[in-house]
Amino acid sequence: MMQHNHSCGTAAHFSRRTLVQAAGLAGATWLTPLSQALAQQADTKSKPQAKSVIVLWLQGGPSQFETFDPKPGTKIGGDTVAIKTSVPGIELAQGFEPLAELMDDVSIVRSVVSKEGDHERATYNVKTGFRPDPTLVHPALGAVVCHQLPDDLEIPRHVSIYPNNWPARGGYLGDQFDAFKINDPSGRIPDVRTGVKDDRLKRRLDDLVNVVESEFSRGRVKDIDSKTLHKTSILNARRMMSSEQLDAFDINKAPESLLAKYGDTRFGRGCLAAVQLIEVGVRCVEVTLNGWDTHANNHELQRGQVDILAPAFAALVADLKERDLLDQTVVLCGGEFGRTPRINPLGGRDHWPHGFSVAMAGGGIRGGQIVGETDTDIDFDDRENRTKHVADPKNVEDVHATVLHTLGVNFQQELNTPVGRPMIVSKGTPIKQLLG
Amino acid sequence: MGTRDYAFISLCLAAMLALGTGLLRQDRIAEPESFRPAQYQDDDFTSVVAKVNNEFRQHWSDNQIEFAPRADDLTIARRLSLGLVGTIPSLEEIRELQKHDPLYRQQWWLSHLFEDRRYSDYMGERLARAYVGTENGPFLVYRRRKFVMWLSERLNSNARYDSIVRDLIADKGLWTDTPAVNFVTVTIDQNNDRKGPNPIRLAARTTRAFLGMRIDCLQCHDDRLGNVALGTLDDPRDGLQADFHQLAAFFSEAKSSLLGVRDQAGEEYNYRYLEAETEELIPPAVPFSPELLPEDGNRRQRLAKWVTHRDNKPFARAAVNRIWALMFGRPLVDPVDDIPLNEDFPPGLETLADDFVEHDFNIQRLIRVIAETEVFQIDSRAPFEITNKHESSFAAFPLSRLRPEQVAGSVIQASSLKTIDADVHIVFQLQRYNEQNEFIQRYGDPGDDEFVEPGGTISQRLLMMNGDLVSRRSRANMISAANRIAQLTDDDKHAVEVVYLTVFSRKPSEKEQEHFVARLQEEKSMQFRTRTVEDMIWILLNSTEFSWNH
Numbered sequence: 001m002m003q004h005n006h007s008c009g010t011a012a013h014f015s016r017r018t019l020v021q022a023a024g025l026a027g028a029t030w031l032t033p034l035s036q037a038l039a040q041q042a043d044t045k046s047k048p049q050a051k052s053v054i055v056l057w058l059q060g061g062p063s064q065f066e067t068f069d070p071k072p073g074t075k076i077g078g079d080t081v082a083i084k085t086s087v088p089g090i091e092l093a094q095g096f097e098p099l100a101e102l103m104d105d106v107s108i109v110r111s112v113v114s115k116e117g118d119h120e121r122a123t124y125n126v127k128t129g130f131r132p133d134p135t136l137v138h139p140a141l142g143a144v145v146c147h148q149l150p151d152d153l154e155i156p157r158h159v160s161i162y163p164n165n166w167p168a169r170g171g172y173l174g175d176q177f178d179a180f181k182i183n184d185p186s187g188r189i190p191d192v193r194t195g196v197k198d199d200r201l202k203r204r205l206d207d208l209v210n211v212v213e214s215e216f217s218r219g220r221v222k223d224i225d226s227k228t229l230h231k232t233s234i235l236n237a238r239r240m241m242s243s244e245q246l247d248a249f250d251i252n253k254a255p256e257s258l259l260a261k262y263g264d265t266r267f268g269r270g271c272l273a274a275v276q277l278i279e280v281g282v283r284c285v286e287v288t289l290n291g292w293d294t295h296a297n298n299h300e301l302q303r304g305q306v307d308i309l310a311p312a313f314a315a316l317v318a319d320l321k322e323r324d325l326l327d328q329t330v331v332l333c334g335g336e337f338g339r340t341p342r343i344n345p346l347g348g349r350d351h352w353p354h355g356f357s358v359a360m361a362g363g364g365i366r367g368g369q370i371v372g373e374t375d376t377d378i379d380f381d382d383r384e385n386r387t388k389h390v391a392d393p394k395n396v397e398d399v400h401a402t403v404l405h406t407l408g409v410n411f412q413q414e415l416n417t418p419v420g421r422p423m424i425v426s427k428g429t430p431i432k433q434l435l436g
Numbered sequence: 437m438g439t440r441d442y443a444f445i446s447l448c449l450a451a452m453l454a455l456g457t458g459l460l461r462q463d464r465i466a467e468p469e470s471f472r473p474a475q476y477q478d479d480d481f482t483s484v485v486a487k488v489n490n491e492f493r494q495h496w497s498d499n500q501i502e503f504a505p506r507a508d509d510l511t512i513a514r515r516l517s518l519g520l521v522g523t524i525p526s527l528e529e530i531r532e533l534q535k536h537d538p539l540y541r542q543q544w545w546l547s548h549l550f551e552d553r554r555y556s557d558y559m560g561e562r563l564a565r566a567y568v569g570t571e572n573g574p575f576l577v578y579r580r581r582k583f584v585m586w587l588s589e590r591l592n593s594n595a596r597y598d599s600i601v602r603d604l605i606a607d608k609g610l611w612t613d614t615p616a617v618n619f620v621t622v623t624i625d626q627n628n629d630r631k632g633p634n635p636i637r638l639a640a641r642t643t644r645a646f647l648g649m650r651i652d653c654l655q656c657h658d659d660r661l662g663n664v665a666l667g668t669l670d671d672p673r674d675g676l677q678a679d680f681h682q683l684a685a686f687f688s689e690a691k692s693s694l695l696g697v698r699d700q701a702g703e704e705y706n707y708r709y710l711e712a713e714t715e716e717l718i719p720p721a722v723p724f725s726p727e728l729l730p731e732d733g734n735r736r737q738r739l740a741k742w743v744t745h746r747d748n749k750p751f752a753r754a755a756v757n758r759i760w761a762l763m764f765g766r767p768l769v770d771p772v773d774d775i776p777l778n779e780d781f782p783p784g785l786e787t788l789a790d791d792f793v794e795h796d797f798n799i800q801r802l803i804r805v806i807a808e809t810e811v812f813q814i815d816s817r818a819p820f821e822i823t824n825k826h827e828s829s830f831a832a833f834p835l836s837r838l839r840p841e842q843v844a845g846s847v848i849q850a851s852s853l854k855t856i857d858a859d860v861h862i863v864f865q866l867q868r869y870n871e872q873n874e875f876i877q878r879y880g881d882p883g884d885d886e887f888v889e890p891g892g893t894i895s896q897r898l899l900m901m902n903g904d905l906v907s908r909r910s911r912a913n914m915i916s917a918a919n920r921i922a923q924l925t926d927d928d929k930h931a932v933e934v935v936y937l938t939v940f941s942r943k944p945s946e947k948e949q950e951h952f953v954a955r956l957q958e959e960k961s962m963q964f965r966t967r968t969v970e971d972m973i974w975i976l977l978n979s980t981e982f983s984w985n986h
Contacts, residue, residue: 117625120571134569134641135650135773156894169880176893178880190878191898195907200971208975211951216981219817221827221835228835229892230980237897419771 049436050363050406051328052278053145055286056271056313058305058335059123059164060293061356063349064374065339066093066302067309068108068357074376076341078299087368095306098314104368105317105326106361107434111372113393114337114353119293122336122353123166129400129426136417140168141332141400142284143177144425148409153281154243156180161270162288172417176229179286184266185251185273192241205234248280249273258319263311271312275319278329292335296346309333317361330363330403341378354386358399363406364436371433397428405430465532465855468547470800473540481805484791489810491783496831503831504818509538511986512813513545514941518838518985519763520546520803521554523845526855527917527938542807550800553592553858560588562762566645566773567604570881573622577692579611580622586615597755597797598744601646605740606733610696617697620690632691635705639684646743648754648775651723654680657710665777666723672778675723681707682721686739699734724777744797750777752789752797759802760788763812765836765985784811816986836985837892844875844905847977850939851909851917875905892983900978910973912966918973922966928956935969939976 070093071077082091085103092100099106114131116122121132128138139147142158147170151157160167160179170177182189194201213231217224225231240246251259251272262268267289274285289309294301313333320326338356339349355374361367375389387393404411404426411426475481496503510525513533517525525533529548536544549555564584573580590600607616623634623641636655643649651664654675664675688705691698708715720739722729728745730738743751753775761767768782769775788805795801806812816833818826827834838846848868849856856868878899900906912919917938925931932952936944944952956968976982 118571118574120573121625132569132571133652134644135652135771174893175880175896178893178895180895181878191895191902194902204971204975204978207951207955207971208978211948212975212979212981215945215948216979216986219819219822220986221816221822221824221832224835224980228837228980228984230897230983233892233894233897234901234978236894237901240894240898241902419774 049327050330050403050408051149052282052330053142053284053363053403053407054271054274054278054316054329054331055141055168055284056309056316056331056333057127057286057288058292058309058333059288059290060119060335061122061337061339061351062292062305062335063294063298063302063339064110064352064355064357065341065349066299067096067306068092068359069110069374070094071376076343076376076378078343080299090368090370093306095303096310098311099317102314102317102361105321106359106367107365107369107371108357108359109371109394109399109431109434110355110357110374111390111393112334112338112356112358112396112399113387113390114396117337117351117353119336119351120166122351126334126336126396127166127168128171129397129428136419136421136423137169137171138423139171139173139177140179140286141403142168142179142286143170143173144404145407145409146177146283147173147415148404148425149283149407151281151283153245154239155245155248155277155280155282156240157281157283159274159277159282159284160286160288161185161273162266162290163286164288164290167288168284168286172419172423173415179284182249182273185249185269189246189249192246194241205238209234245280248276248282251276258315261311261315261318263308263315265308265312267308268312268315271316272319275316275323275325278320278325279323294339295344295348295350298339298343298347298349313359320362326362328363330365330406331361332358332399332403333360334358334399355390355393360399360402360434363403365402365406365434366436369433371431394431395428397426398431399428400426401428402430402434405435465529465548468544468551470550471540471544471547473537473543476540476543476804476808481808484787484805485808487787488784488805491787492809492811492830495783496829499829501826501829501831502818502820504815504822504826504833506810506813507815507833508942509533509541510937510941511815512542512807515763515812515833515985516542516545516549516807517941518842518846519765520549520559521552521845522558522839522842523554523849523856524939524941526849527853527934528855530937530941542813543804546800546804546807550594553588556588556592557584557858559591559762560584563587563591563758566758567619567641568622571622573618574624574626577611577621577624577626578618579615580618582612582615583618591799594798594800597792597799598751599797601744601751602740605642605646605743606736608697608699614696620687620697621692624692633687633697635684635687635690636680638687638690639680642739642743643683644773646754647748647750648757648769648773649750649777650771650774651675651680651683665779668724668778677709678718678721679723681705681709681718683723683739685718685720686735688720689735699736701734746793749789750775752792753781753785755797755799756785756788756792756802759799760784760806763803763806764830764834766834784809833986838983838985840876840879840881841872842985843879843900843983844872846982847875847905847909848872850973850977850982852915853917853920853934853938871905871908875899875903878903897978900983906974906977910970910977912970918970919966922962922969928953931956931965931969932972935972935976939973940981 065071065077066080070080070082070091072080072082081094083094083097083100085092085100087103090103114125116125116131124132127140130138146157158177158179160181162183163181167181168179221227251269254272259272262272270287274287277285291305317331320329337351337353340352343349372390372392372394378389401411414422414424417423513525517523533541533545561584564587568583603616604619607614609617611618611621620633623637640652643651653659654664654677658677659675662674665672666675666679667673685705689699689701689703691700705718706715707718720735722742725748728748729742757767757769757772757775761772768785791805792802811830814833816835818832822832826832848871879896910918912922921931921934925934932944932949936942952972956965
């Protein structure tokens with residue numbers, strides 16, 4: 001009845017950070033949101049290379065010390081050994097040997113900081129680039145990409161393999177941008193095979209559309225399908241059920257030697273399916289590897305996870321390159337936060353959002369780069385100032401902005417949300433060091 | 437034929453007879469104790485309904501909006517059932533409903549629903565989303581399930597709404613023994629610098645959930661866009677950053693320890709305002725109507741009394757708008773938690789809010805009044821062309837997509853002729869619980885976004901067309917509706933009617949009746965008949981009519 005546009009928009013609504021920046025420029029030009037937006041637009045005019053995204057989602061919070069930011073021989077580093085990579089000066093934790101050889105294509109941001117230390121909230125934060133907001137559900141990165149880069153595919157353009165409780169969502173963009181969820185791609189794809197014969201299904205659908213739907217629309221709101229999208233979604237579902245593109249979900253036809261490179265693990269199979277899906281035109285695939293929440297026995301458990309992740313990650317990068325897809329596919333690998341520098345009495349590490357790592361590759365991202373640095377000597381009890389140990393800190397939204405930039409998405413634009421509140425696509429700044 | 441054969445045949449006949457009782461015998465549903473027909477004829481009740489009706493009629497007339505006729509009783513009963521217990525009525529319930537005097541039919545139905553434990557459980561969950569969201573929250577110190585159970589108990593006893601809210605804001609104790617405190621503990625961030633309950637999140641949640649106001653913008657800066665109007669009608673003013681933080685200061689004394697939530701007197705709230713050089717001590721103060729703030733009590737108790745004060749109209753308006761939204765699938769003022777403080781309100785809102793206060797914040801009465809209004813009983817179809825304007829003015833009942841748990845609950849109910857409520861065998865309840873969770877996981881839960889209106893998606897359609905729940909529930913087996921209807925209905929016309937009543941809560945139109953009777957008559961075998969009934973149930977479950985409230 002009453003619709004209020006009580007916008008708390010973003011470009012029209014100064015953030016504290018912007019104002020602090022502006023205050024720092026006392027006497028200089030006032031950095032208006034408009035000039036920021038124009039600068040951003042100019043910055044995104046270079047031709048984008050990337051077309052799609054693969055997110056290797058490490059649920060639970062991988063330890064940066066046992067993965068992409070080892071600190072051997074230090075108080076906080078534990079027993080983890082570092083290995084050299086193909087890029088002089090860059091070291092990874094032991095176990096990443098397969099990826100180490102491809103370091104020219106991979107970069108690490110070691111200085112990601114956030115304010116969310118709870119799994120659910122931090123997952124939301126890293127997947128959407130925004131902190132949880134009870135008034136609005138933000139879309140995940142893949143949903144934004146699908147929304148901004150429309151195309152006509154017979155299968156879903158946004159896929160989540162091994163979704164847990166918090167798969168990538170469409171948020172305010174709508175459920176139609178939710179990731180399509182599948183489990184092990186060596187098994188059947190859920191819900192695409194009908195349990196009845198074709199002629200029976202056809203008869204059911206004919207009766208549904210011609211009798212039941214037409215009766216319901218009689219006398220009701222004008223152009224009802226534009227509101228409910230019901231008939232449209234039935235037609236699209238039907239199209240998907242008979243599409244040859246469905247084969248991209250199936251990894252059973254892939255050569256065994258290829259699968260072996262990924263490591264014949266659930267996660268490895270998911271990564272192979274992700275590449276096949278990208279090859280047929282899917283925009284974003286999220287592959288989840290659970291099990292990184294190591295509050296006890298951290299080193300052994302993280303190493304077990306690394307043994308699954310490393311071959312799959314490396315094979316995925318190599319396979320994309322082999323198929324000539326790496327340049328057009330951004331690969332993002334990380335979790336919701338990192339783990340504490342201090343090792344607890346159970347030999348575990350706890351949650352640590354104050355400086356953790358994500359790895360990126362492909363899609364025009366410059367390889368062989370290390371962004372930021374975390375200190376080896378951290379005063380763990382200095383609660384007020386934890387990020388002071390991080391050099392060149394990057395916010396979660398900066399990682400999003402970097403990915404969106406490579407895809408040519410104008411991330412400074414504001415989208416209108418269903419509640420009438422304009423919302424910026426990403427409030428981050430692309431990480432220049434990673435841009436080609 | 438031996439004795440054992442006769443025994444087997446007798447057993448089969450007895451089983452058939454038992455199965456048939458759902459259809460052939462009119463099941464007895466207990467007469468609800470709270471049903472008082474005289475109350476709904478009382479002037480105290482009818483006058484407020486009439487006043488709301490007049491306000492809407494006046495609004496439609498002033499704006500030259502045609503309005504739809506009244507919907508039929510079963511459609512209205514379906515709306516109430518979906519809104520209050522999250523599922524469609526069973527055939528058993530429909531049969532019982534039809535026996536009652538049309539004059540009191542909806543009020544009888546409401547009494548029946550209120551006394552069904554599903555009402556308080558479902559409403560508890562829906563309201564919990566506004567109070568604590570859907571997140572799992574901090575480990576150990578937050579128990580969402582306990583919280584929802586507590587809320588359900590309070591709703592079950594029809595506790596005063598103001599007392600529920602006072603407990604939420606000001607209660608103390610352990611999250612397990614005093615579950616209301618989970619409203620406070622959900623804001624604890626165990627992994628960040630601040631260990632205690634977060635006054636900022638509590639202030640934002642309090643204003644949105646209980647006052648229907650979004651003043652979150654003021655957390656960071658003064659209102660520069662005229663979005664947050666405070667002050668009075670005669671003397672309006674823009675919101676200030678101080679308004680938000682002075683409100684947050686009421687939560688500064690809330691502390692959490694192993695002994696639970698308590699208030700530690702003297703704990704102050706400090707904050708550095710935008711462009712200020714240093715942090716400053718922020719005294720607690722309310723953003724409007726300061727005269728309603730009591731002097732006595734600790735900070736949270738004072739705030740709780742102020743929020744729920746009889747003269748604090750935003751409190752009653754927010755409750756009315758949310759209950760309205762739960763019943764209609766769309767709030768009166770949209771978004772549901774963004775009601776202006778001092779503006780013209782839509783028809784119905786002030787009258788319902790006043791009645792809510794006058795009747796001691798009685799939620800069940802509020803629901804009864806809304807259910808009795810013309811606007812709730814209006815049809816979603818009309819002899820004129822319905823546009824979005826008609827729907828947004830409630831001149832035609834707005835179509836709203838069912839939530840995932842409503843779809844799952846309705847699929848499960850549609851597969852049975854008997855009511856699947858809290859009284860069914862534990863095995864069936866467990867089955868229902870598991871099926872529903874699995875379905876919601878795949879269908880997608882919109883989380884805190886309660887009243888958005890996106891259309892259906894391909895994934896959801898695939899799940900309905902080919903997923904386990906619909907396939908299993910539309911299939912004929914010993915106890916399913918499909919089997920019982922195919923086996924036990926007198927004739928084809930009756931079979932089609934029972935399918936429609938069971939799945940759509942209405943009788944088929946002439947065209948539908950004719951079409952599906954012809955389908956049933958294509959072959960004369962029980963196997964074909966059963967398969968056709970299965971098909972009909974599948975078709976109806978996959979329709980817009982089933983997936984939308986109308």
